[in-house]
Amino acid sequence: MTQERAVVAMSGGVDSSVAAALLVEQGFETIGVTLQLLPGAPTGFGCCGSPADIADAKAVASRLNISHYVITMDELFEDKVIRPFVESYLRGDTPNPCALCNRFVKFGHLLGLAEAWNAKFLATGHYARVQDGKLYRACDENKDQTYFLYNLGPSELSRLIFPVGELSKPEVRDYARRLGLKTADKPESQEICFIPNRDYRGFVKSHPLSSKIQSALKSGPIKDISGRELGRHQGTVGYTIGQRKGLVSGTPDPKYVVRLDPENQTVIVGEKEETLASLCEVSDMSWSGGRPILEGRAEVRIRHRHMPASSKFLLTESGRVRIHFDSPQRAITPGQSAVLYHGTEVIGGGTIREVLR
Amino acid sequence: MDVAYLDYNATAPIRSEVSRAVEPYLRENFANPNSPYRLGQEVRRAVEWAREDVARLVGANNPQEIVFTSSGSEANSAALYGAAWHSLQISGRKKIIVSSVEHDSIREMLPVLSSQGFKIYETQVDSNGLIDCDSLFNAIDEETALVSVMHANNETGVIEPIENIAAYCREKGVLFHSDAVQSAGKIEIKAAAWRVDLLSISGHKLGALKGVGALYVREGVKLFPLISGLQEKRRRGGTENVVGIVSLGEAAKLAFADLSYSSKYLAWQKQIETACLSVEGVTLNGAGAKRLPNTSNFSIEGVDGHSLSIALDLERICVSSGSACAAGLSSPSHVLRAMGLSKNLIKGALRISTGWNTKQEEVSWFIRTFPSAVQKMRSASLVSA
Numbered sequence: 001m002t003q004e005r006a007v008v009a010m011s012g013g014v015d016s017s018v019a020a021a022l023l024v025e026q027g028f029e030t031i032g033v034t035l036q037l038l039p040g041a042p043t044g045f046g047c048c049g050s051p052a053d054i055a056d057a058k059a060v061a062s063r064l065n066i067s068h069y070v071i072t073m074d075e076l077f078e079d080k081v082i083r084p085f086v087e088s089y090l091r092g093d094t095p096n097p098c099a100l101c102n103r104f105v106k107f108g109h110l111l112g113l114a115e116a117w118n119a120k121f122l123a124t125g126h127y128a129r130v131q132d133g134k135l136y137r138a139c140d141e142n143k144d145q146t147y148f149l150y151n152l153g154p155s156e157l158s159r160l161i162f163p164v165g166e167l168s169k170p171e172v173r174d175y176a177r178r179l180g181l182k183t184a185d186k187p188e189s190q191e192i193c194f195i196p197n198r199d200y201r202g203f204v205k206s207h208p209l210s211s212k213i214q215s216a217l218k219s220g221p222i223k224d225i226s227g228r229e230l231g232r233h234q235g236t237v238g239y240t241i242g243q244r245k246g247l248v249s250g251t252p253d254p255k256y257v258v259r260l261d262p263e264n265q266t267v268i269v270g271e272k273e274e275t276l277a278s279l280c281e282v283s284d285m286s287w288s289g290g291r292p293i294l295e296g297r298a299e300v301r302i303r304h305r306h307m308p309a310s311s312k313f314l315l316t317e318s319g320r321v322r323i324h325f326d327s328p329q330r331a332i333t334p335g336q337s338a339v340l341y342h343g344t345e346v347i348g349g350g351t352i353r354e355v356l357r
Numbered sequence: 358m359d360v361a362y363l364d365y366n367a368t369a370p371i372r373s374e375v376s377r378a379v380e381p382y383l384r385e386n387f388a389n390p391n392s393p394y395r396l397g398q399e400v401r402r403a404v405e406w407a408r409e410d411v412a413r414l415v416g417a418n419n420p421q422e423i424v425f426t427s428s429g430s431e432a433n434s435a436a437l438y439g440a441a442w443h444s445l446q447i448s449g450r451k452k453i454i455v456s457s458v459e460h461d462s463i464r465e466m467l468p469v470l471s472s473q474g475f476k477i478y479e480t481q482v483d484s485n486g487l488i489d490c491d492s493l494f495n496a497i498d499e500e501t502a503l504v505s506v507m508h509a510n511n512e513t514g515v516i517e518p519i520e521n522i523a524a525y526c527r528e529k530g531v532l533f534h535s536d537a538v539q540s541a542g543k544i545e546i547k548a549a550a551w552r553v554d555l556l557s558i559s560g561h562k563l564g565a566l567k568g569v570g571a572l573y574v575r576e577g578v579k580l581f582p583l584i585s586g587l588q589e590k591r592r593r594g595g596t597e598n599v600v601g602i603v604s605l606g607e608a609a610k611l612a613f614a615d616l617s618y619s620s621k622y623l624a625w626q627k628q629i630e631t632a633c634l635s636v637e638g639v640t641l642n643g644a645g646a647k648r649l650p651n652t653s654n655f656s657i658e659g660v661d662g663h664s665l666s667i668a669l670d671l672e673r674i675c676v677s678s679g680s681a682c683a684a685g686l687s688s689p690s691h692v693l694r695a696m697g698l699s700k701n702l703i704k705g706a707l708r709i710s711t712g713w714n715t716k717q718e719e720v721s722w723f724i725r726t727f728p729s730a731v732q733k734m735r736s737a738s739l740v741s742a
Contacts, residue, residue: 005671031671067670067671069667071663071664071667072663072688075742076740076741076742078742079742080740080742104740105740108738108739108740109739109740109741111738112737112738112739112740113664113667113737113739115733115737115738116664116668116730116733116734116736116737116739117667117668117671117733118668118671118733
């Protein structure tokens, strides 16, 4: 019997290393691929496709005795992930770039390549589970990454394997150590892989798009809801809804960012209660089952690690989905994703566009 | 057939005669060729025989015009740096002219030379990859120390008119170097008759071991040596890489004999090109120029050449999506860019190159697989930027 072929995306981290090892163990003809996503092979660390990470992925592939290739997708990454990321910040939103990368790069282009290479499956080191073409949260609730994977539909899910989704992080590291994989004790990757120093504002500022849209980078007032100026800011980019640090000092109660208005170069802050809202609208909905659900109940997660909150949802005529939470949620943030669950199953998700009060 | 190996421009398998020829030098004939006792003399003889074989392959007047190096890249460095630094000491000439399609081993030297005060002039090529001789000749002036133009391009196989260029340079009293790494053993080279001053070759492309190359240095041409020492008539220090040199000599002898079999290569090239060009949206790069009989470089519309080469690899076919590159990464070809190809056609490039051990079944397997691999790449739901 010939082996079934599976492509595994290897970032050079421990999770995808173990994912590759598990595929080999399960008897697949395993093909490792590392994506180089940033132009000019950056010498930095923690970026997808930095030389050090490519070397780690190659070392693991050679330890596992599997084929390994490096594919450059820098233009696609710029077009589908980085530019929308910058645009989102300039608009006053807080983007979720990993969801875009998964949608267009890993489970878009790379999945297409896997198909062209006659591979039956594509695997990654994500913490999530696929069963019978449905997407479920990982066994390790702390590591669950379904918040970044909700864009997957039936045609993708039927061809995906998440080998570490059944394991906890310590189990993954143990497994890697047992196999003597170089990446066993490698530290966790950065929050956003293309900004290893976490200076989002600096990154957005240096992007060519920013030269056209300056207002979000200009300093302006920090105001309370009634319009009273409480201080100054250095540009709305870099602030996010619900943020408390780095705002104003000398007020009796702590202030939180309630809204960003880059057009008027204003950051609006308020009391903690003023960040609460029960209603929001979500665009670009993707349904895991392929077909839209007109209305129903779901637990909705509005940011990574947020405890999904019970809500009613309704598909509106505009194509957006209106979500009404049973109890008010803190800091619902435009640009972030809203992911709908039934228990541990992902039923869909989209991008938060508007918070209604 | 385990794999169809069709990437001879990257490297060739070691010829079995070569493996046999080097054997004694891995064992009993270990002596230093510079030692005066008989054991040394025997090894010296082998090195000098190899020099004769290489001299014949490149058309030197005299075997002493051959300097052994560690590689084609070293030969190129020895020629460019060697000529440039020598000129700095003697004539003070500071202009160096190269073509825009040279191998990276040449291109990587240019910023270094530039930082040392040399003026680099790059001559353009036409859409077939052929160098514009008139603009090259116009660029040659009293300041010019050296002109370097490759004999055949590693990516496209396009053959440059080095005979004309060499003759013109000689007339003007300017040194002329040619990187002949890809042409050696594939087409005739007559370094002396063509009036070439410096010419580089590499061993492993001929079926010798990796780690050996040679530079033809016309008698009378002086270079600043990269490695100081008494060996190779002070032109290249370091105890001779005897095993490598013997392998190069043997491979050069065999390659020279093979030159009369170019019809075999031409037949495969025709098969490959007919088959590939019958697939829609496939074009042959450098089609209007004289090319090496072993090399075909295609652009495949709507397909990424690197991804296609992986698809072919998974079907046990080794081809290249450009020149072999560091760490398996591919960067857009400067050669195809210089020829004015669009970005997409550059991305869609695939190079097929045959060599001394190519078998018909390898060519047939490639021809059978190529159309379906392209079809699969085109029908896959890929996302484009």
